[in-house]
Amino acid sequence: MQVIRSSKVYDVCIVGSGAGGGMAAKVLTEAGAEVVMLEAGPWWDTATDSVMFRWPYDSPRRGAATPQRQIGEFRASLGGWTLEGEPYTVADGTEFDWFRSRMLGGRTNHWGRISLRFGPNDFKRRSIDGLGDDWPIGYEDLKPYYDKVDRLVGIFGSEEGLHNEPDGIFLPPPKPRCYELMVKKACDKLRITCIPSRKSILTRPHNGRAPCHYCAQCGRGCSTHSNFSSPSVLLPPAVKTGKLTIINHAMAREVTTNADGLATGVSYVNTRDRREHQVRARIVVLAASACESARLLLNSKSSRFSNGLANSSGVVGKYLTDSTGTSVRGFFPRMMNMVPHNEDGVGGMHLYMPWWLDNKKLDFPRGYHIEFGGGRRMPSYGFMGGIHRYNGMGKPRGGGGYGQQLKEDYRRFYGAFIGFAGRGEMIAREDNYLEIDPNVVDKFGIPVLRFHITWSDYEYEQVKHMQETFREIVHTLGGTPLTPMPTKEEGYGISKPGQIIHELGVTRMGNDPKTSVLNKYCQAHDVKNLFVVDGGPFVSQADKNPTWTILALAMWSSEYMAEERRKGNL
Amino acid sequence: MNKISRRETLKILASAPLAAGFSWTGAEVQEAQEKVLEARRTGAEDGKVTPRFFTDHEYKTVQALVDLIIPADERSGSATDVGVHEFIDFMMVDQPSRQTTMRGGLAWIDVQCQKRFGKTFVDCSGEKQKAMLDEIAWPRTAKPEMTHGVAFFNSFRDLTATGFWTSKMGIEDLQYMGNRFVPQWAGCPKEALDQLGVKYHE
Numbered sequence: 001m002q003v004i005r006s007s008k009v010y011d012v013c014i015v016g017s018g019a020g021g022g023m024a025a026k027v028l029t030e031a032g033a034e035v036v037m038l039e040a041g042p043w044w045d046t047a048t049d050s051v052m053f054r055w056p057y058d059s060p061r062r063g064a065a066t067p068q069r070q071i072g073e074f075r076a077s078l079g080g081w082t083l084e085g086e087p088y089t090v091a092d093g094t095e096f097d098w099f100r101s102r103m104l105g106g107r108t109n110h111w112g113r114i115s116l117r118f119g120p121n122d123f124k125r126r127s128i129d130g131l132g133d134d135w136p137i138g139y140e141d142l143k144p145y146y147d148k149v150d151r152l153v154g155i156f157g158s159e160e161g162l163h164n165e166p167d168g169i170f171l172p173p174p175k176p177r178c179y180e181l182m183v184k185k186a187c188d189k190l191r192i193t194c195i196p197s198r199k200s201i202l203t204r205p206h207n208g209r210a211p212c213h214y215c216a217q218c219g220r221g222c223s224t225h226s227n228f229s230s231p232s233v234l235l236p237p238a239v240k241t242g243k244l245t246i247i248n249h250a251m252a253r254e255v256t257t258n259a260d261g262l263a264t265g266v267s268y269v270n271t272r273d274r275r276e277h278q279v280r281a282r283i284v285v286l287a288a289s290a291c292e293s294a295r296l297l298l299n300s301k302s303s304r305f306s307n308g309l310a311n312s313s314g315v316v317g318k319y320l321t322d323s324t325g326t327s328v329r330g331f332f333p334r335m336m337n338m339v340p341h342n343e344d345g346v347g348g349m350h351l352y353m354p355w356w357l358d359n360k361k362l363d364f365p366r367g368y369h370i371e372f373g374g375g376r377r378m379p380s381y382g383f384m385g386g387i388h389r390y391n392g393m394g395k396p397r398g399g400g401g402y403g404q405q406l407k408e409d410y411r412r413f414y415g416a417f418i419g420f421a422g423r424g425e426m427i428a429r430e431d432n433y434l435e436i437d438p439n440v441v442d443k444f445g446i447p448v449l450r451f452h453i454t455w456s457d458y459e460y461e462q463v464k465h466m467q468e469t470f471r472e473i474v475h476t477l478g479g480t481p482l483t484p485m486p487t488k489e490e491g492y493g494i495s496k497p498g499q500i501i502h503e504l505g506v507t508r509m510g511n512d513p514k515t516s517v518l519n520k521y522c523q524a525h526d527v528k529n530l531f532v533v534d535g536g537p538f539v540s541q542a543d544k545n546p547t548w549t550i551l552a553l554a555m556w557s558s559e560y561m562a563e564e565r566r567k568g569n570l
Numbered sequence: 571m572n573k574i575s576r577r578e579t580l581k582i583l584a585s586a587p588l589a590a591g592f593s594w595t596g597a598e599v600q601e602a603q604e605k606v607l608e609a610r611r612t613g614a615e616d617g618k619v620t621p622r623f624f625t626d627h628e629y630k631t632v633q634a635l636v637d638l639i640i641p642a643d644e645r646s647g648s649a650t651d652v653g654v655h656e657f658i659d660f661m662m663v664d665q666p667s668r669q670t671t672m673r674g675g676l677a678w679i680d681v682q683c684q685k686r687f688g689k690t691f692v693d694c695s696g697e698k699q700k701a702m703l704d705e706i707a708w709p710r711t712a713k714p715e716m717t718h719g720v721a722f723f724n725s726f727r728d729l730t731a732t733g734f735w736t737s738k739m740g741i742e743d744l745q746y747m748g749n750r751f752v753p754q755w756a757g758c759p760k761e762a763l764d765q766l767g768v769k770y771h772e
Binding site: 055056060061062182185216335339341342345346378380381383386396397398399400401402403404406407411 | 638639640641643656657660661664665700703707708709710711723724727728731732733735736737738740741743744745746747748749750751752753755756757758759761762763765766767768769770
């Protein structure tokens with residue numbers, strides 16, 4: 001097989017174009033580096049490729065999922081839970097669902113824009129409860145970078161002065177929807193903290209981007225770039241420097257190395273014509289998503305690195321976490337026959353509940369936050385599915401039916417629901433890991449991952465608490481949960497590992513090269529010109545969505561790279 | 571919708587506020603929305619579709635069923651008025667995993683009607699059709715021997731609801747008022763706040 005080798009030696013090769021890769025590209029090109037970026041999927045420009053304002057009836061499938069767009073045809077998401085010709089495997093007795101995007105910007109195109117800083121406690125959990133490990137850095141190290149990310153990207157929120165939910169540099173939050181005020185009232189009664197959400201959606205003009213126009217469709221991609229995605233915010237300034245080369249349809253195969261044990265570039269396959277390529281670079285930055293980056297390292301074997309690259313510790317692939325999740329939907333009679341009004345707002349919730357309790361008084365070690373949403377949303381595929389489960393309350397015949405009465409029921413019940421979802425912290429464990437499956441390759445011949453992930457009682461107990469709390473909120477509001485409390489045997493309704501799409505930790509950072517893959521600058525202990533800037537470096541999960549910390553860490557790491565380059569160390 | 575005109579429209583939408591210094595004026599919002607609607611109108615109109623999955627007999631059965639589920643009333647038309655049968659036919663081709671349960675469910679109903687009334691479902695009178703649905707439309711109180719019909723009808727009812735309520739007529743019937751430019755988010759109107767017994771604290 002002929003391999004096409006680039007004659008040019010780039011300063012940096014970045015694998016992946018999402019939050020971490022986009023940030024690295026921006027910082028490094030602006031610092032003068034020549035950067036090549038490999039993206040396994042196609043080009044994506046939200047200005048032209050999103051379907052903002054499309055009505056469901058503009059498509060014959062009304063927004064249903066397709067194999068190419070597995071979370072709905074209108075969503076800005078190419079890829080999903082299964083990719084044709086790109087399998088992964090799961091060890092017996094364990095579970096893992098792996099969501100993979102294949103598009104410029106990756107999952108930053110469809111994500112929920114929930115932009116939470118980790119707090120001071122989140123970096124030092126072992127010191128607090130003895131479980132897992134502390135990070136080699138603390139909140140005070142990352143705070144200036146969170147500040148810079150806030151200023152660069154734009155985020156709304158409110159200053160609350162909560163110790164472990166640090167305030168940012170906020171644009172004003174949007175007013176709550178009326179049902180959100182109703183939920184807040186119940187939370188006040190139950191002493192659950194309920195505050196404006198923190199989302200990277202512009203409520204004011206910001207750095208040349210237009211403000212939000214409140215169509216609630218962030219997940220479709222925003223044609224006016226009024227929310228955060230890598231292609232809307234990070235890649236344009238990098239492209240503008242003239243120093244960024246983006247190669248689409250480039251599926252990375254291995255990181256190449258030389259006799260000195262340094263990275264020399266990346267080999268990849270063009271997914272359209274199957275031809276093999278090699279790009280050369282002085283620094284290699286992996287930002288392919290935590291699990292893909294770990295896979296790349298484990299597949300980059302040589303006589304010198306028989307265990308995989310940057311893996312003398314054997315820690316690559318270990319300590320994999322995902323957020324815990326569970327949900328409860330409630331029906332609220334007060335919201336029936338609601339006064340018609342436009343309730344769209346920004347994409348997702350205007351209020352949320354950060355973790356509000358003290359774990360010392362609870363039978364599980366880490367917290368969760370609550371997300372909620374409902375009301376009069378745009379009717380879409382699956383509209384009021386399963387109505388027979390709830391429209392029969394108080395009727396002798398039960399729910400279901402057909403005809404005029406059913407038609408009336410759809411009208412009366414429309415908008416009378418609120419769903420509550422928890423996102424909690426999983427404890428990172430060495431025995432939750434991924435490895436290369438010894439027998440299976442994908443269609444490009446790249447060995448695939450095998451996952452070994454289980455929840456522990458910590459997570460089950462936490463999710464039980466979520467279920468009980470959500471039900472309490474629903475009852476306090478005079479509502480009815482649509483499903484019974486899940487039993488212990490049902491895992492209290494816990495999500496399958498991976499389903500919350502917050503995979504972290506498989507190339508964790510630390511001060512000790514024996515127990516960590518990267519140093520505190522996301523630089524490989526074993527290979528000084530190799531960095532990982534996606535969710536891989538995380539030491540612990542936190543009860544926060546990880547993107548804001550990925551952005552801050554990637555900026556911190558990339559500024560270090562730029563400085564080391566300037567000093568001639570890289 | 572015509573793809574090129576839509577893209578051009580979005581370009582206009584994306585650039586309009588930039589030119590105007592980042593604030594949506596009322597006139598701009600209206601202009602933008604009219605452009606979107608115009609682009610949509612010029613797109614190809616869907617003509618009558620011949621079914622790609624259903625046989626003629628099945629298609630007639632589907633049309634009878636969807637209109638029994640969502641009939642016309644003073645506020646809006648029936649399921650077939652907005653082409654729910656066409657939508658269901660499309661989904662059978664688009665999601666082939668649904669085909670067996672759909673085809674089998676329709677056959678199950680025909681067999682039941684044959685047993686009871688000596689006719690297939692579509693050949694039964696309206697009264698008999700309703701008598702059949704009465705056996706399967708209320709899961710909690712349906713007879714145990716009806717479980718297959720109940721399972722089929724639950725899923726058929728859901729598909730019909732998507733087809734009807736995501737149509738233009740259905741969305742207007744529900745008085746969904748969003749999916750549009752809102753230059754300033756003002757929160758909820760007073761009547762809505764009053765209904766839920768909440769208010770904004772200034």
